[in-house]
Structures are given as structure tokens and as C-alpha cells.
Amino acid sequence: MALSLSGDDEEYDSESEQQRAANRPKPKMGTSSAVKLPSNRSSSGARRRRTRCRKCEACLRSECGECHFCKDMKKFGGPGRMKQSCIMRQCIAPVLPHTAVCVVCKEAGKEDTLEDEEDKFNFMLMECSICNEIVHPNCLKVCDASGVVNDELPNCWECPKCNHAGKSGKQKRGPGFKYASNLPGSLLREQKPVTKEEGDASSATKRRSDKEETPRYRPEESLSRQPPVLSPSNLPRPRPEDKLRKKRKLFDDDEEEDLSVRKKERSDDPYFSKLLQQIKREEDDEDVEEEDEDGRDDQSHCSSPQAGPSSEGGSETQEKGPRPKARRKRRLPNRELSRELSKALTQEIQKTEDCMANENRQPLKPEPETENEEPKKLFCNGNELGDQRAHLKTKEMNGNSWELRHFYPSQITPLGFNRSTPTTRPVPPRSPPKCVQMERHVIRPPPISPPPDRLPLKDGKAHIIQRELWMKIFRYLTHQELCVCMRVCKTWNRWCCDKRLWTKIDLNRCTSITPLMLSGIIRRQPVSLDLSWTNISKKQLSWLINRLPGLRVLRLSGCSWAAVSALCTSSCPLLRTLDVQWVEGLKDAQMRDLLSPTTDNRPGQLDNRCKLRNVEELRLAGLDITDTSLRLISRQMPLLSRLDLSYCNHINDQSVNLLTAAGTTTRDSLTEINLSVCNRVTDHSLNFFKRCGSICQIDLRFCKQVTKAACERFIAEMSVSVPFKLKEDKLLQKIS
DNA sequence: GCTAACGTATTT
DNA sequence: AAATACGTTAGC
Numbered sequence: 234m235a236l237s238l239s240g241d242d243e244e245y246d247s248e249s250e251q252q253r254a255a256n257r258p259k260p261k262m263g264t265s266s267a268v269k270l271p272s273n274r275s276s277s278g279a280r281r282r283r284t285r286c287r288k289c290e291a292c293l294r295s296e297c298g299e300c301h302f303c304k305d306m307k308k309f310g311g312p313g314r315m316k317q318s319c320i321m322r323q324c325i326a327p328v329l330p331h332t333a334v335c336v337v338c339k340e341a342g343k344e345d346t347l348e349d350e351e352d353k354f355n356f357m358l359m360e361c362s363i364c365n366e367i368v369h370p371n372c373l374k375v376c377d378a379s380g381v382v383n384d385e386l387p388n389c390w391e392c393p394k395c396n397h398a399g400k401s402g403k404q405k406r407g408p409g410f411k412y413a414s415n416l417p418g419s420l421l422r423e424q425k426p427v428t429k430e431e432g433d434a435s436s437a438t439k440r441r442s443d444k445e446e447t448p449r450y451r452p453e454e455s456l457s458r459q460p461p462v463l464s465p466s467n468l469p470r471p472r473p474e475d476k477l478r479k480k481r482k483l484f485d486d487d488e489e490e491d492l493s494v495r496k497k498e499r500s501d502d503p504y505f506s507k508l509l510q511q512i513k514r515e516e517d518d519e520d521v522e523e524e525d526e527d528g529r530d531d532q533s534h535c536s537s538p539q540a541g542p543s544s545e546g547g548s549e550t551q552e553k554g555p556r557p558k559a560r561r562k563r564r565l566p567n568r569e570l571s572r573e574l575s576k577a578l579t580q581e582i583q584k585t586e587d588c589m590a591n592e593n594r595q596p597l598k599p600e601p602e603t604e605n606e607e608p609k610k611l612f613c614n615g616n617e618l619g620d621q622r623a624h625l626k627t628k629e630m631n632g633n634s635w636e637l638r639h640f641y642p643s644q645i646t647p648l649g650f651n652r653s654t655p656t657t658r659p660v661p662p663r664s665p666p667k668c669v670q671m672e673r674h675v676i677r678p679p680p681i682s683p684p685p686d687r688l689p690l691k692d693g694k695a696h697i698i699q700r701e702l703w704m705k706i707f708r709y710l711t712h713q714e715l716c717v718c719m720r721v722c723k724t725w726n727r728w729c730c731d732k733r734l735w736t737k738i739d740l741n742r743c744t745s746i747t748p749l750m751l752s753g754i755i756r757r758q759p760v761s762l763d764l765s766w767t768n769i770s771k772k773q774l775s776w777l778i779n780r781l782p783g784l785r786v787l788r789l790s791g792c793s794w795a796a797v798s799a800l801c802t803s804s805c806p807l808l809r810t811l812d813v814q815w816v817e818g819l820k821d822a823q824m825r826d827l828l829s830p831t832t833d834n835r836p837g838q839l840d841n842r843c844k845l846r847n848v849e850e851l852r853l854a855g856l857d858i859t860d861t862s863l864r865l866i867s868r869q870m871p872l873l874s875r876l877d878l879s880y881c882n883h884i885n886d887q888s889v890n891l892l893t894a895a896g897t898t899t900r901d902s903l904t905e906i907n908l909s910v911c912n913r914v915t916d917h918s919l920n921f922f923k924r925c926g927s928i929c930q931i932d933l934r935f936c937k938q939v940t941k942a943a944c945e946r947f948i949a950e951m952s953v954s955v956p957f958k959l960k961e962d963k964l965l966q967k968i969s
Numbered sequence: 970g971c972t973a974a975c976g977t978a979t980t981t
Numbered sequence: 982a983a984a985t986a987c988g989t990t991a992g993c
Contacts, residue, residue: 282975
């Protein structure tokens with residue numbers, strides 16, 4: 234049609250005709266595919282397109298030149314049809330264009346001119362994710378409803394009108410709204426409730442599922458409309474949407490749920506109980522309103538009979554009225570909410586949170602849904618279930634070779650787990666969910682030392698203890714306990730998300746990595762991340778790595794090479810520890826890909842350095858790698874200090890020779906080496922280690938061809954310069 | 970006027 | 982449902 238006769242045609246004529254012919258004819262679109270901006274922007278439906286923030290990690294990167302979208306770009310030799318941003322550069326926090334203005338006063342955002350947080354909020358532009366209206370909260374006259382701020386996208390909320398009219402996100406929001414759960418192909422989409430629910434004609438159900446997409450939570454509705462499902466007395470299994478809620482909660486950085494229940498959780502502790510009573514719940518006054526509004530007709534709150542997205546913003550909002558009460562708060566549950574309901578929810582939530590905070594490795598029951606999906610492939614956090622258990626047990630014995638020495642039960646010979654008996658190799662979960670375009674998932678990293686400085690109390694005063702002192706206390710808590718604290722109040726919720734409390738996130742053997750876990754990880758910006766024996770996919774891993782610029786420790790043992798290969802294309806410059814033990818399919822060829830320099834085909838970008846050049850600790854236990862890989866490692870990892878090659882059947886004396894040869898950096902950098910259960914290593918290797926200047930520990934346990942006599946000889950010969958001892962049989966350790 | 974790329978329609 | 986295409990907006 235006429236629209237297709239735009240300037241683009243020439244472009245295609247000149248260069249892409251052939252390609253297009255090869256693919257498909259240029260479609261003549263019947264209608265304009267993009268929404269045309271209407272002259273009156275205040276009307277609902279039209280939305281201002283967001284643009285890069287230019288500040289986030291992604292925005293500051295340059296194009297990778299490798300991703301799908303880069304390859305499409307003309308500058309990289311592609312046809313330029315897709316017109317998408319480089320995957321690595323997809324903005325984490327897209328902002329409103331700076332031409333955006335308030336629909337009421339027609340002025341831009343003024344938050345920069347203000348100091349006070351509350352003022353800032355009132356004078357910043359907020360875009361409603363439902364009606365798309367952009368306003369200064371201060372310009373709204375609505376008095377008895379509050380906006381619901383979406384923390385995942387800057388300047389985004391559900392405006393008081395929409396919120397109050399009971400509209401919820403998905404229902405009204407355009408399908409392309411670039412907001413976490415609704416992104417095209419978003420990670421969150423995988424969490425869609427079962428369709429059976431959607432077919433349900435009950436409006437209550439519909440509403441509930443809708444709400445799953447929004448940050449807001451109104452348990453009073455759930456309570457009144459769905460008592461049987463969440464009745465505390467029988468909480469057999471979560472409904473799909475409950476599970477979703479639960480997952481939403483996993484890392485939810487925003488306060489919600491029933492405070493009264495939370496209080497109860499700790500009520501046995503007199504100090505906690507007292508404190509919790511004192512904590513100012515910023516929502517208290519709101520609660521009163523909500524109690525009040527429950528009995529009223531939704532619409533009656535708005536001055537206009539046509540509340541919500543259809544209202545013409547200007548006419549409605551310009552009326553002068555009482556001060557707006559648009560608050561930067563989630564609507565909190567009614568105080569009258571049944572404790573049981575919340576408790577039930579809390580338990581469900583906690584189950585998932587446990588999974589996240591599983592430092593204690595508590596057994597988790599598999600979730601019913603996932604059980605159905607891939608019953609045989611999933612690890613269930615120490616769950617029983619036949620051969621899974623065998624795998625797990627095997628893994629526990631094998632998986633962590635640096636700790637191995639502490640755990641070897643004498644009656645179990647490690648040889649039983651040698652790669653020569655491949656049947657004992659744990660089978661990692663496979664078939665991770667496919668996530669396309671999840672690069673667009675919008676996650677904001679947590680602020681450092683989030684305000685306020687002190688806990689606000691009910692009486693208007695602030696609690697005597699400052700945030701930083703609380704932080705010191707929080708540091709003593711497990712992640713599980715932190716999750717509980719996050720449900721105490723908004724302030725604690727913010728504080729507990731401080732990345733200093735989450736430097737190490739351990740999802741080892743977590744049944745499946747869900748999108749919400751991923752966003753939770755990003756929000757916490759861990760320094761150390763353990764994803765071993767999970768079913769993480771390449772795309773998920775790649776997505777994560779690109780958003781964790783400070784990551785220093787990454788554990789991926791037992792994952793598939795398909796997933797681990799994400800490291801080939803993602804850069805992780807600060808990585809110090811890489812654990813890829815027992816990664817199925819990781820052999821020499823894959824190791825070469827892993828260690829080869831970034832194939833950066835951007836003009837002028839010739840980085841020949843290895844992506845893993847800063848790695849100091851490398852765990853390669855159980856891999857079928859040969860000297861080919863060792864040569865590369867020795868060349869590409871000049872800082873390598875600790876190397877785990879246990880259970881590597883191809884490793885022999887020549888390999889040790891390579892690592893310790895003159896001219897190699899590993900010769901001087903190596904401090905610890907684990908060659909346990911390497912059956913081709915012989916006494917001769919000990920001679921090679923004599924030339925290592927920094928070596929402190931050599932683990933040769935269970936190496937059939939290494940004798941105790943040779944170890945003793947080594948100690949005797951070294952004693953002149955560096956005293957060694959035999960800590961265990963064939964485990965040599967420097968005496969410090 | 971140019972480039973980048975958002976968001977949605979269309980195709981696979 | 983995912984991949985692709987492209988009109989159109991945003992920034993300069």
C-alpha cells in the first residue's frame with residue numbers, strides 16, 4: 234500500500250533486492266505497523282516511545298558485532314531490515330523521551346530541580362502503563378487513590394485513575410509495553426498461568442491472573458473472591474497463578490503481603506515484636522482508605538464518570554481539587570486481611586525463596602508443575618527419586634574437588650566416580666526453557682545504601698539504629714532469613730536487597746532457573762554466582778553475564794556445554810574463578826572456543842586478549858581435555874593460580890610438563906593443583922613441580938601411578954628451599 | 970536530514 | 982510462538 238512507498242524502497246532497490254528475493258518478497262503492509270502518534274497525546278492508547286537511558290551498562294557498551302541484530306546491520310554487512318539494537322546494548326532502563334510533557338500542565342519532568350525525595354516524585358513525569366498518560370503526580374487532582382509505581386521501569390506507574398478503576402496491567406496495557414513481564418518474548422512470559430484459568434469465565438479469576446502481571450497486590454480481593462483456593466486449612470497445591478505470585482515474590486524488592494503475619498513470624502522475640510509494632514508503616518493511612526473504599530463502587534472515586542484510560546486526560550485532570558495523594562508506594566493489604574491467607578501465601582512464597590536462599594541446601598520438594606514437565610531431568614535439591622538420587626550423591630562426591638579432600642569418606646573409593654565409569658556421571662537437567670528476546674527484560678540494579686538512613690516509626694520519629702548498623706546485623710542472616718526480613722516493611726525490604734548482603738548467590742542444584750530468579754540475581758548484583766547443576770540455558774546465562782559486570786566467581790559445574798558456551802560470546806572481564814567441572818560436551822574444541830579472544834569484528838576493535846584472561850581459579854574436573862587445552866590455558870591465563878584437573882583421564886605427565894615448562898606463566902603463577910584421580914599421572918610429574926616457584930599444594934590422591942615414596946622424596950628434596958608435608962596420602966602441602 | 974532503534978504487524 | 986520486517990519516533 235501507499236505506506237510502503239517510503240524512502241526505504243530506494244534503499245532496497247539498490248542493494249537488497251536479491252537478498253529479499255531469496256528470503257521473501259517485500260511485503261506490502263496493509264496498515265502501518267507502528268502506531269501513529271495522534272495529535273492529542275493525552276488520549277489513551279498512544280504511547281510515547283521510550284528511548285535509551287544512555288547511562289546503564291548496556292547503553293555504554295559498543296555493539297558486539299556478533300549478535301543477530303548486529304549481523305543484520307548494514308555496518309556489519311547485513312541487510313539492515315531488522316533495525317534492532319545490538320543485544321548487548323539493549324537498555325536496562327529505557328526512559329521517556331525528553332520531549333515528553335505532562336498531559337496536564339504541558340511541562341517536562343522537574344525532578345532534577347528538587348531535593349526532597351517526595352517532591353522529586355511529585356514533579357517527575359510518570360507514564361501510566363495502563364492508559365499511557367504521562368503526568369506529574371502533583372498535577373493530578375485525584376485524592377483518594379494512589380498510583381502504583383512500577384519499580385522495573387523508570388517513570389512508570391499505574392496511575393491513580395486506572396489503579397482505582399480496578400484496571401490492571403495486562404488488561405489495558407498495549408501488548409508491546411516495554412515493561413518487564415510484558416516484553417516480547419520476555420522471560421516472564423514463561424511464567425504464564427495455565428490457560429485453563431484464562432478460559433474460566435469468572436471475572437474474579439481473571440482479575441487475579443491479571444494482577445500477576447502487576448506489582449500491586451490486593452489480597453483483600455483474593456480473599457473475598459477466592460476463599461477455597463487459598464484457604465489455609467487446605468493448602469494442598471498452589472494454583473498456577475499462585476505459583477506465579479510465589480515466583481514473583483522470590484526476589485520481589487517491594488514490600489507487600491500481610492504485615493500482621495510477618496509480625497507474627499517473629500512475635501516470639503520480644504525485641505522484634507516491639508520493633509515491628511513501632512515501625513512506621515507508610516501505608517497505614519492508606520489502609521484506612523482502602524478499608525473504606527472496599528464497600529464503594531470503584532468508579533465513584535473519580536470525578537469523571539469515565540475514569541480510566543478512555544478519559545481525556547486534560548479535561549478530567551485539570552479540575553482543581555484536593556492535593557493529590559499519589560504515593561510512591563504499593564497498595565498494601567487491608568489490615569483486616571485474614572492472617573491465614575497471608576500465612577498460606579507466605580509459606581508458598583517461602584518455599585520458592587528457600588530455593589533461592591539455599592545456602593543451607595535444604596531439601597525442596599519438586600513443584601508439581603515442573604514435575605510434569607520434565608520429571609526425569611530435574612534435580613530436586615537433594616530430593617529422593619531413584620536414580621536422581623544416585624546422580625546427586627555422585628555429584629556430591631565428585632562435584633567439588635577442592636572441598637573433596639575434606640569429604641572423602643574412607644569407605645568410598647573415588648575411583649568409583651572416575652570418568653571411566655560414565656554411568657555414574659550425574660545427568661544435568663536439560664531442555665531449559667527457551668527465552669527469546671529476553672535481552673529486553675528490564676531490570677534495575679539495586680541502589681547502594683538505599684534510603685532512608687533510619688527506620689521510620691509510627692510516631693513520626695526514626696528508629697535509633699542507623700541503616701549501616703542494621704546492615705551489620707543483616708550480614709549475620711542467611712539469605713533465607715533475609716527474605717523473611719524483606720517482608721517486614723518497605724524500608725527493610727530495600728535495605729535487605731543491598732548487594733552487600735548478596736555478594737554470593739548460590740543456586741547450586743536448583744531445580745530450574747526461572748525468569749524471576751534471573752531478575753532477582755540482577756537486582757542483587759552478586760560477586761559470586763553458583764549455577765552448578767541447574768538447567769540454565771545459553772540465552773539465560775548470556776543474559777545474566779551481560780548484566781553482571783562485577784561478577785568474579787561463576788560456577789557452572791554440571792551444566793551443559795550448550796549453556797556454558799554463552800561464555801564464548803559474553804564478556805566477563807573481572808571473572809576470577811570459573812568452575813566448569815563435569816560440563817558435558819566440554820572438550821578440547823570447546824575449550825578453544827572458550828579461550829579464544831572475542832571475535833569482535835567491529836572496525837578498529839582488535840582485542841586479542843582472552844575473555845578469561847583474569848581467571849585465577851579454574852576448575853576442570855571430570856573433563857575430557859588433553860594437552861591441547863592445557864597449552865591454551867597456560868598461554869591465555871597468566872594469572873592462573875589454582876587449577877583443578879581431577880578426574881581428567883587424559884591428563885598425564887606431559888600435561889604437567891607443559892604447565893610447568895620454562896617460559897610459561899603458569900609455572901610461576903600456580904599455587905594449587907588438583908590431579909586427584911588422574912590415573913595417567915605418575916611419579917615423574919613430581920619432578921616437574923619442583924620448578925614451580927609458588928606451588929603450595931599438589932593433590933595427587935588416588936592417582937594409581939603415584940607412589941607415597943615419590944611424594945616423600947619430593948618433600949625431602951624440596952625441604953632445602955620450601956618445606957612440604959604430606960597432609961594426607963599423596964596430598965602435598967607447603968608448610969606455612 | 971540523518972542514524973538508531975522502538976514497537977507492532979506479518980511471516981514462518 | 983518465534984522470527985522477521987518495517988513504519989515511525991527520538992536524538993542529534
